[in-house]
Amino acid sequence: MSLPIRKFDAVVVGAGGAGLRAALQLSEAGLRVAVLSKVFPTRSHTVAAQGGVGASLGNMGEDSWLWHMYDTIKGSDYLGDQDAIEFMCRMAPEVVIELEHFGMPFDRNDDGTIYQRPFGGHSQNFGEKPVQRSCCAADRTGHAMLHTLYQRNVRANTQFFVEWMALDLIRDANGDVLGVTALEMETGEAVIFHAKATLFATGGAGRIFASSTNAFINTGDGLGMAARAGIPLEDMEFWQFHPTGVAGAGVLITEGVRGEGGILLNKNGERFMERYAPTMKDLASRDVVSRAMATEIKEGRGAGPNEDYILLKLDHLGPEVINKRLPGIREIAIKFANVDPIKQPIPVVPTCHYQMGGIPTNYHGEVVVPKGGNPNSIVPGFYAAGEVGCASIHGANRLGTNSLTDLLVMGKSSGDSMIKFIKGESSHKPLPKDAGEYSQARIAKLDEQTGGENVADVGDAMRRTMQAHCGVFRFPDMLIAGVDKIKQVAERAERLQIADKSKVFNTARIEALELQNLIEVAKATMISAEARKETRGAHDRADFHDRPGFVAGRDDQNWLKHTLWYREGNKLDYKPVNLKPLTVESFEPKARVY
Amino acid sequence: MDTKQRDRLKWRARRGLLENDLLLTRFLDKHLETMDEEEMERLDKLLLIDDNTLLDLLMGRTVSDDPGLAGLIANIRTST
Ligand SMILES: Cc1cc2nc3c(=O)[nH]c(=O)nc-3n(C[C@H](O)[C@H](O)[C@H](O)COP(=O)(O)OP(=O)(O)OC[C@H]3O[C@@H](n4cnc5c(N)ncnc54)[C@H](O)[C@@H]3O)c2cc1C
Numbered sequence: 097m098s099l100p101i102r103k104f105d106a107v108v109v110g111a112g113g114a115g116l117r118a119a120l121q122l123s124e125a126g127l128r129v130a131v132l133s134k135v136f137p138t139r140s141h142t143v144a145a146q147g148g149v150g151a152s153l154g155n156m157g158e159d160s161w162l163w164h165m166y167d168t169i170k171g172s173d174y175l176g177d178q179d180a181i182e183f184m185c186r187m188a189p190e191v192v193i194e195l196e197h198f199g200m201p202f203d204r205n206d207d208g209t210i211y212q213r214p215f216g217g218h219s220q221n222f223g224e225k226p227v228q229r230s231c232c233a234a235d236r237t238g239h240a241m242l243h244t245l246y247q248r249n250v251r252a253n254t255q256f257f258v259e260w261m262a263l264d265l266i267r268d269a270n271g272d273v274l275g276v277t278a279l280e281m282e283t284g285e286a287v288i289f290h291a292k293a294t295l296f297a298t299g300g301a302g303r304i305f306a307s308s309t310n311a312f313i314n315t316g317d318g319l320g321m322a323a324r325a326g327i328p329l330e331d332m333e334f335w336q337f338h339p340t341g342v343a344g345a346g347v348l349i350t351e352g353v354r355g356e357g358g359i360l361l362n363k364n365g366e367r368f369m370e371r372y373a374p375t376m377k378d379l380a381s382r383d384v385v386s387r388a389m390a391t392e393i394k395e396g397r398g399a400g401p402n403e404d405y406i407l408l409k410l411d412h413l414g415p416e417v418i419n420k421r422l423p424g425i426r427e428i429a430i431k432f433a434n435v436d437p438i439k440q441p442i443p444v445v446p447t448c449h450y451q452m453g454g455i456p457t458n459y460h461g462e463v464v465v466p467k468g469g470n471p472n473s474i475v476p477g478f479y480a481a482g483e484v485g486c487a488s489i490h491g492a493n494r495l496g497t498n499s500l501t502d503l504l505v506m507g508k509s510s511g512d513s514m515i516k517f518i519k520g521e522s523s524h525k526p527l528p529k530d531a532g533e534y535s536q537a538r539i540a541k542l543d544e545q546t547g548g549e550n551v552a553d554v555g556d557a558m559r560r561t562m563q564a565h566c567g568v569f570r571f572p573d574m575l576i577a578g579v580d581k582i583k584q585v586a587e588r589a590e591r592l593q594i595a596d597k598s599k600v601f602n603t604a605r606i607e608a609l610e611l612q613n614l615i616e617v618a619k620a621t622m623i624s625a626e627a628r629k630e631t632r633g634a635h636d637r638a639d640f641h642d643r644p645g646f647v648a649g650r651d652d653q654n655w656l657k658h659t660l661w662y663r664e665g666n667k668l669d670y671k672p673v674n675l676k677p678l679t680v681e682s683f684e685p686k687a688r689v690y
Numbered sequence: 691m692d693t694k695q696r697d698r699l700k701w702r703a704r705r706g707l708l709e710n711d712l713l714l715t716r717f718l719d720k721h722l723e724t725m726d727e728e729e730m731e732r733l734d735k736l737l738l739i740d741d742n743t744l745l746d747l748l749m750g751r752t753v754s755d756d757p758g759l760a761g762l763i764a765n766i767r768t769s770t
């Protein structure tokens with residue numbers, strides 16, 4: 097049975113910051129644009145961003161895009177592509193001012209200019225001293241951004257398909273991308289969206305880990321769809337973690353808690369940070385604390401029934417201090433950890449926050465893959481932006497506030513590239529005859545599976561495996577075992593079974609389809625991480641540390657390159673980092689000290 | 691209200707903020723099956739509220755002036 101077809105100039109999958117910014121560009125150019133989203137646009141995960149959006153406006157003191165560029169490259173541990181980074185940093189002030197003109201309610205200075213906050217890693221004059229670069233709208237920057245962009249899109253007649261889930265990418269025999277198949281939740285019917293240009297803006301996949309700050313919708317659907325369609329995933333070993341999230345929930349406990357005197361204990365009640373950082377103890381840097389916590393857990397000194405978390409003790413501070421200085425934390429602990437820190441320690445664990453890797457693109461948002469000797473050959477009709485894309489601006493580690501900058505700049509840039517491409521295509525390329533069959537077969541398989549696996553159980557196994565074997569600090573033996581384990585979990589994910597086979601609003605089916613996407617991301621992450629034999633940025637390996645001749649375990653000779661993971665046969669390939677900016681001198685790799 | 695309303699509400703409890711996901715899921719896992727139509731209508735209304743405002747309500751930092759919603763919020767807040 098062939099699927100119904102809807103035709104648009106462009107289809108945008110995802111209505112977070114990146115998708116909305118791109119759609120706006122397309123609609124304002126007069127094109128017919130469909131935006132698909134699993135949830136109402138303003139409920140996209142971008143709403144969680146509080147810290148702000150980085151741009152060198154220089155409203156609070158001298159600043160320049162070149163300094164922003166330096167901070168970003170250094171932050172990336174030199175794995176970022178310097179052409180893309182220059183592009184983003186140069187464009188950042190423009191896209192922020194544009195957003196201001198769209199009505200975004202930024203905080204202001206007395207003279208009416210946008211107020212900018214200080215943020216870690218933002219510096220003046222190549223690391224000399226801190227600069228205030230983060231533009232924010234109180235603590236609701238993401239929220240304000242989504243609302244502003246959504247309103248603007250409505251005005252520009254962007255057509256929204258809300259509570260629709262894209263299932264698979266459609267490619268023709270040449271590999272050109274012609275749109276997606278998608279499921280309308282309300283009816284349970286699948287439809288083909290036939291488009292001249294297709295953008296993925298589906299956000300991150302933080303839900304592969306047991307402890308994640310990401311909302312439940314962050315299931316890496318764009319990555320799963322791309323991988324199944326033969327597109328490699330780039331640098332998936334790089335994930336940013338925060339040392340203290342509530343174990344089992346993921347809600348963040350700010351680092352300020354340790355600043356106020358909170359201490360970390362293992363299951364024996366030992367204040368283990370004294371061993372790892374005798375001077376700074378619990379106030380050591382984020383990396384050091386995360387590493388120590390992971391080591392305690394790995395060596396069997398984790399607390400709890402599964403020995404898989406650390407205890408954050410506050411009760412010695414006394415109720416007055418806790419109530420006065422840390423009221424928010426007490427509230428979080430009671431609500432999400434079920435403990436009152438006045439009496440009991442909070443179970444915490446290093447928690448995944450942001451995905452640096454993704455679908456490989458250039459800084460125009462065009463998806464690029466190795467082909468015929470060219471590592472960056474364009475896939476016609478296919479674009480990616482936001483957390484799902486990898487341009488690569490963040491390299492091995494993202495600088496705070498740069499992901500909102502990335503999604504504005506890359507959203508706009510991919511929109512512009514799509515406009516150009518669409519104008520050059522006089523008509524839609526014909527769909528292959530079997531365009532919808534792959535998705536239909538996947539759904540049919542779920543419905544027909546007997547004696548199969550339970551979705552929640554397999555998801556649990558995946559999250560535990562990723563957390564234990566490929567978390568914030570990585571041990572060689574755990575990685576090797578993790579590769580086998582995650583492959584076994586992936587085999588189980590081939591045989592998912594659901595009890596509810598109804599069509600209308602079948603959330604069990606949706607969750608099964610999401611897990612099939614997550615598992616691709618999990619494999620890519622584990623296999624890429626096991627293979628990368630160095631420590632760089634967020635990829636922190638216990639066996640590659642402080643060796644003579646290597647800066648904090650980084651090996652530029654062998655590993656200054658991007659990983660590409662292919663689903664087919666779990667094959668790995670590599671491509672060079674672009675160290676050549678667009679107009680300025682290259683920033684040569686140096687030791688990364690702060 | 692059709693029988694699928696429960697599934698629809700379950701999906702609409704998927705939010706942009708993890709905290710809301712956790713609080714709502716915990717509540718729905720326990721109570722969705724036994725909610726009557728009126729309660730479901732109230733829940734539907736609650737879920738229309740934007741995520742940050744919703745979180746403030748669920749954490750008790752602000753109070754809803756809609757008595758129907760205030761009751762539901764109190765139930766969610768006490769459900770553990
Ligand atoms: C707690 C927290 C705080 C943060 N704070 C900051 C900050 O202060 N500054 C900063 O720069 N960054 C911050 N970040 C990171 C930043 O918020 C995200 O990287 C960014 O918002 C991602 O935006 P996006 O548009 O790529 O994706 P999202 O906003 O996640 O949107 C994804 C969209 O894709 C849709 N979608 C997904 N799959 C499908 C599918 N199969 N079919 C249809 N639609 C689909 C979803 O419905 C959604 O609309 C923070 C992240 C977290 C977790």
